[in-house]
Amino acid sequence: MNDVRDTLMVGRATDGRLVRRPLSPHLQVYRPQITSVLSIMHRFTGVALSAGTLLLVAWLVAAAKSAGAYAAVAGFIGSWIGLILLFGWTAALFFHLLNGIRHLAWDAGYGFELPEVHASGWTVVAGTAALTVLAWIIAFTVV
Amino acid sequence: MSQASKSDAARSHLNVMRTELGRVRGLGSAKSGVHHWWVQRLTALALVPLSLWFIGAVLVLKDRPRLDVAHWIASPINTVLLIALVVASFHHMQLGLQVVIEDYVHGERARFALLILMKGASFLLGLAGVVSVLRLAF
Numbered sequence: 001m002n003d004v005r006d007t008l009m010v011g012r013a014t015d016g017r018l019v020r021r022p023l024s025p026h027l028q029v030y031r032p033q034i035t036s037v038l039s040i041m042h043r044f045t046g047v048a049l050s051a052g053t054l055l056l057v058a059w060l061v062a063a064a065k066s067a068g069a070y071a072a073v074a075g076f077i078g079s080w081i082g083l084i085l086l087f088g089w090t091a092a093l094f095f096h097l098l099n100g101i102r103h104l105a106w107d108a109g110y111g112f113e114l115p116e117v118h119a120s121g122w123t124v125v126a127g128t129a130a131l132t133v134l135a136w137i138i139a140f141t142v143v
Numbered sequence: 144m145s146q147a148s149k150s151d152a153a154r155s156h157l158n159v160m161r162t163e164l165g166r167v168r169g170l171g172s173a174k175s176g177v178h179h180w181w182v183q184r185l186t187a188l189a190l191v192p193l194s195l196w197f198i199g200a201v202l203v204l205k206d207r208p209r210l211d212v213a214h215w216i217a218s219p220i221n222t223v224l225l226i227a228l229v230v231a232s233f234h235h236m237q238l239g240l241q242v243v244i245e246d247y248v249h250g251e252r253a254r255f256a257l258l259i260l261m262k263g264a265s266f267l268l269g270l271a272g273v274v275s276v277l278r279l280a281f
Contacts, residue, residue: 064275070209
């Protein structure tokens, strides 16, 4: 072990033996990269969207319940807090959707070369921004 | 793997007379093989068109009164797609949150309690969504 990076190659097998193999990127050692940042963003947006499903259920339940309940939910969504939440929700959804397609491509065996991984990553970032802006332009202009 | 243990494994394999595929099925940390992984991909695939359709629908319905929305939900195709969206979303969600909890919550009891709580809440919320859609449909 002459290189400090070798410390990232020391792991344990399930029986406790020390083995030399690459470990997950260590947050304290690795500089953030498009690969690792998008990876944690996928998990983060997934958790955020889980919270967002509350909004979906509230909308459906209110629609089924009464005019008053629907007005209350619609009023909350239309408020400043509601709109900010909804903006975050759309951005998270578009990111998780696009990066999810990227994951499905990997699962199918495509796009593993590093230049491809970087290109698909930046495509996801650009696509998220474009689709989010597009959705909100439509929301505010088309009646 | 050392040479000795490799030949041991090969010999025990011959002794039990089972194929290698038969021996690995149902393994993995949750003893369910690749089922979790596979269902998460299937629901992901379903959610690509469903969520795009839903965003389009919300953009159309956003300022409509409740009766218009209820009428839209009650149309058969929308009913089916909405229920599919709710079921796929909540199934995909609880599979994903399960992995997050398993990764970050280390105490055996806390992890177990949190998993049950999360799965139960996901089930109830999904059910509430489906029942609401059905109420409007029938």
